[in-house]
Amino acid sequence: MQPHATGAEPSAHPDPVLRLSGISKSFPGVRALSDVALELYPGQVTALIGENGAGKSTIVKILTGIYQPDAGVIEIAGVGTHFPTAQAAAKAGVTAIHQETVLFDDLSVAENIFIGHAPRGRFGLIDRAEMLRQARSLLARIGADLDPATRLRDLGIASKHLVAIARALSIDAQVVIMDEPTAALSHKEIHELYELVERLKAEGKAILFISHKFDEIFRIADRYTVFRDGQFIGAGRIADVTEGALVQMMVGRSVDQIFPKRAPQLGPVLLTVAGYSHPTEFADINFSLRQGEILGFYGLIGAGRSEFMQALFGITKPSKGACRIDDKVVVIRSTTEAVQHGIVYVPEDRGRQGAVKGLPIFQNVTLPSLGRTSRNGFLRLAEEFALAREYTQRLDLRAASLDQDVGLLSGGNQQKVVIAKWLSTKPRVIILDEPTKGIDIGSKAAVHEFMAELAGQGLAVIMVSSEIPEVLGMSDRVIVMREGRMVAELTGDAMTPEALVRAAAGIPAGVAA
Amino acid sequence: ETKRIALVVKALGIGFFEAAAKGAEEAAKELGDVEIIYTGPTDTTAEGQIEVINALIAQGVDAIAISANDPDAVAPALKKAMDRGITVISWDSGVAKDGRQMHLNPSSSPLIGNMIIKLAADNLPEGGEVAVLSATSTSTNQNTWIAEMNKVMGNYPGITVVGTVYGDDLADKSYREAQGLMQTYPNLKAIIAPTSVGIVAAAQAVTDAGKAGQINVTGLGLPSEMAGHVKSGASKSFAIWNPIDLGYAAATIAYNLSNGATAEAGGTIAMGRMGDVTLDDNLEGAMADPFVYDASNVDEFASIF
Amino acid sequence: MTRLFASREALLAGVIALLLVLIAFRFPGFVTPANLASVFNDTAPLIILALAQMIVILTRCIDLSVAANLALTGMVAAMLNGMGVPLALILCGVVMLGAAMGAVNGLLVWKLDIPPIVVTLGTMTIYRGIIFLISDGKWINAHQMSDGFKALPRIAFLGLPMMSWIAIAITLGFAVLVGRTALGRSFFAVGGNPHAAVYTGINVGRTQFAAFVIAGAMAGLTGYLWVARYAVAYVDIAGGFELDVVAACVIGGVSIAGGMGSVGGAVLGALFLGIMKNALPVVGISPFWQLAISGAAIIIAVAFNARQGRAPGRIILKEAA
Amino acid sequence: MTPSYRVIPDRLVSPFAKALKSWESLLLIVAVAIFIANALASPYFLNAWNLSDATFNFTEKAMIAFAMAMLIIAGEIDLSVAAIIALASTMMGVAMTMGFGTPVLVLVGLGTGLACGAFNGTIVARLGLPSIVVTIGTMSLFRGISYIILGDQAFTGYPADFAWFGQGYVVWVITVELVVFAALAVAFGVLLHRTSFGRQVYVIGNNPVAAQFSGVNVARVKFILFLLTGLMAGVAAVCLTSRLGSTRPSIATGYELEVVTMVVLGGVNILGGSGTIPGVVIAAFVMGLVTFGLGLLNVPGIVMSIFIGLLLIGVIALPRLWAMRRRRA
């Protein structure tokens, strides 16, 4: 199928609600968008597809008045307009669920939903009762079972995301934008989100949906638009295109989506964890891990996988349990000690826990390896650059230079820097927590390739992932966690999608999943 | 060639020192070939005065006459000044002996010590509790006067000093300290504040507490600042020497020393219209007796200083 | 029940009550209503400025220039009084002048994006310097002020001086501002997550500007009250008071990182400090001990507050909950 | 995997070009301008002895500023430094009255500084309390202990050889304090810019969570920084006590804000994450030159502080205003 290069459509379709044309936007040193076009139609879901750093989030920010375009036209229902502030965009009927959760931990759920446009009562003061009432009905509408008076800080990450969705819907909008809305949601919530999207479609809203997951794009999108390196590549109807063609447009070449084939060469047992427990977060975790093995950890969001991994890495202290490396008992009280023992952890929350924004790429990469790139505590710049160059290039990092601030990279490229940082330490056990979350398809393959290579070199790899194909495709063995406990350990033929979902959701055998 | 004499005060802006500067200018006019540099830090710290002294040394002034915030801390800097040929004297609040050629007390310390307790006692024929509100705890002259006062307490039976507090020569702190005194000692009969800042603040605090007339505020103050409180009855009487005279005398002594006069124990130095000052073994001398102000004469002097 | 106990305000109120009981043990006269009223009156400027500082801190800023602002407006008030300007005009004048100085801080933070601590460190010295320039360093003493000028904060009404009533009125005003207006809620949003505030259409800079202007206006009003109350104006009045104000906020549970705090907390924090300051000399503790004791009190209070405020964390394990 | 990697250059801008456009260069121009203005304004300025005296206006504060700069870069602050000076000086006085000689006095001064730093460091780094508030508390606590010990008394009569630190000369007009200042400038410059410890300081200032997740012992680094700051306050206490020849509890009042001003003027981001030691060194000279130059004209200290305040805001604001104008044009 040949995609329509112009995005123009047969007249059978209604006119677009929103049309962008000739939009360009530059940041110091980066041209994020050049002369791109985008059209959204009422009652249809348009998927915006592109690699990390293609400019997807940038266009969202332009549409919501957070960035101003350098050039180009925004038309709503055929009338040219511009959005100097976020409020102007909301007034014009554009609302968005942003890629980062943009909420306030110390305000209540209701206040988070209505901040900036709270219902007013007497003397123009905020009408709290009315605000709670409206919040309750909004939450009910998206099927979220939340008390609007709860402080946001007390909610889990998935619930927070639901609040963000409720907030977007609290604005009466014609255009709803969702920037990777399912990245932080678990199975059940994702399905509820799909239903919500269907309902919004039925209400005649125009939806812009950004995702790296092709299965969901094909499931809910009606149309697509592809960007590559800030350029408009094509647009058209989903029905007229295949996955392979989309990927081709996206990366400019064909990508082998098959997980790397490998014949695991298992060495001796490297790591043994016995009875690891935490007073409130997880209990009684037992497993052992061999050299050259990839161990998957599956579970729903909030199952406690990250909490356990962070305890293993010395961030939090367990209350009970022992950890042995090479059959020697080790006590890990800090991250420094974990690194000394060869255990490293690639965190899930790269913005907060991974990248050090404000410092250049090379300094990020060499941070845990400073002992190797320095002599007697004195730094050696040339060695730092050499080390950083080696690992970032292998991960196909897109950056202007190694001296560039990490904060200026796109989300996916930041993740690559964080992974490079840990690989450069030559660890023995590497824990990857959602390593491909928010990473585009090309880089994803590179990360998978790399994981296989690491295992081949005799490293022990732990991979926490919520993506079933990834877990099944990469792991030699899978541990499933639910509510802080190990509920299943699967190997070989027992590793099926059904088994994973059943164990993770706590559905006993025999009941339909 | 004109002589440049620096009058260094504890802090700029205090009425007492402004008046002293007026006196120094008067001396300059009388002597003819003198330029007065009136300077000081803006808060009452020794470090601030040292920076001022360093700047004066750099300018090569002929003489420095200082009222010190700390007798010891400024001494090394002043010693350096003397090493570079600058005449150094202290006045009002003194400097350690090796940091100056002589020190001019406004009055003799025993006289002042006796005066402040006498002012309180004269209005308390039946005796009673009195408290002292001082300036900073490091203030040399305050401490000397209070020590002298304690020496003569035996002459005033029935009067007991129940406490000493420090207002740091800050109006608001002094005010709060005075309030604290009234709360702590319900039978308090008088507050002695041998500081021009403290006495005004204490009088205001007593007035605000509705105790004007019951608690007598006395000590050392400026007539212009105290006139209102004398009228309201918060203060029955207070004493002070004339700061204009003091500035005048300090400037004249500095001039004479830098023109060849010598400061030696037992010797005298001329102070122009104020007569001669006689130095003791510590090379200190007293200018004049303190003068008492009350309702009968305060208005007359309020317009002068 | 546990909620009530856990709330920092209730806890702080308890500590204050305990403090009063301990003082009463040594010196019963301190807890008489008349004396407590006078302590409250003494603490009024601290209460007003702690509230003002609170909203600034809520927006992730800090205003170190409040005391200098107070001193400058106080001096201007005294000078205007000396020129015979009527009191009503002086009152309007000080609030406007204070707000203008707050606006200078706010504009530098908003338009030039200079960190607030740097801006106000600079303006703190500049405002103090300006007092010296306009007053020539001279003091304005009680006898140079008109009786009407000095009287306002002292007028008693229902047994409390006007200064206390003003503090009470301002406390109520802040309660409404912070709890019930869009601006008040946006202070929390801006401080809690400035990044997210942008996405919700709140102008971070402008909200911070508003906080500075309000704080400045409060400092201006307090400037008049201070000068009229103590009947003196000079360069150094309220020197170092900005640190007391910040300490009051922090003791009251206002998070220095922004986004967290309450009117009740700030007021209680100010009262705690005020009672400490007033009580120490009264119970006969040597003046030389005062500084160390209040320092220790601040550290303990902060440590305590932090322990209280520490998030309990999520609890994944069902039976542990 | 494809062997042909996309090549990422190390740098696009050379470090030298970066330095030319840096804050430090701007500040250096300001310093030179102030120097020239001073020379033109006062005939007494260009005199070796006078310039030597002028260094006392900043040396002690600058010693603390080096450590404070690192602390601020790491995202913390210590407002208790002036109070540490007071306590260290008081302790030296106590040791002196017990009859100890100069070497012991110096050790006591440095030791007290270290102890105070350890106290701050423990509370901030181990208990995780906000340093700005904790050190407002310890500021009262440390100075309060001085008041408890000294009351309205003073310690005087330090041994004659003790005066060497604050009043001595190494050669000609070069004072002991100036040499100590220079040595510390180099030491801190190397520590911050050339060692892995210094790198960790920057990392913590930019993102303490990521630093912990990268194996950096955040609490330890912060603790060491507080220790260093306390130590430097101890060094300053030795110098200042020696220079004044006496100890009062009110010694060094208000130094903390001048130190912070110096650090910020030196281009250190008060929010942490960036700044350099050379910047702080230049800022120290700028502040010393301004106060001394204006002092020669007998300008009152408070008016000088207006200049410092304007300088502080102006040096940050002007380039930004300039950039805004250019963007609009």
Ligand SMILES: Nc1ncnc2c1ncn2[C@@H]1O[C@H](COP(=O)(O)OP(=O)(O)OP(=O)(O)O)[C@@H](O)[C@H]1O
């Ligand atoms: N504020 C900014 N300053 C500088 N560069 C930026 C900024 N925001 C985005 N960029 C750059 O613009 C480009 C597009 O980024 P954008 O976030 O839009 O990518 P994306 O398509 O959303 O990627 P991802 O899938 O990783 O989220 C990237 O090269 C990024 O580095």
Ligand SMILES: Nc1ncnc2c1ncn2[C@@H]1O[C@H](COP(=O)(O)OP(=O)(O)OP(=O)(O)O)[C@@H](O)[C@H]1O
């Ligand atoms: N309410 C919350 N408050 C703060 N942090 C949270 C909250 N909920 C989740 N997180 C953080 O988000 C991440 C999610 O971890 P969580 O334990 O909930 O899930 P998980 O089972 O580890 O799996 P996943 O990696 O899929 O999220 C963790 O880093 C956790 O610390």
Ligand SMILES: [Mg+2]
């Ligand atoms: Mg994006």
Ligand SMILES: [Mg+2]
């Ligand atoms: Mg997780």
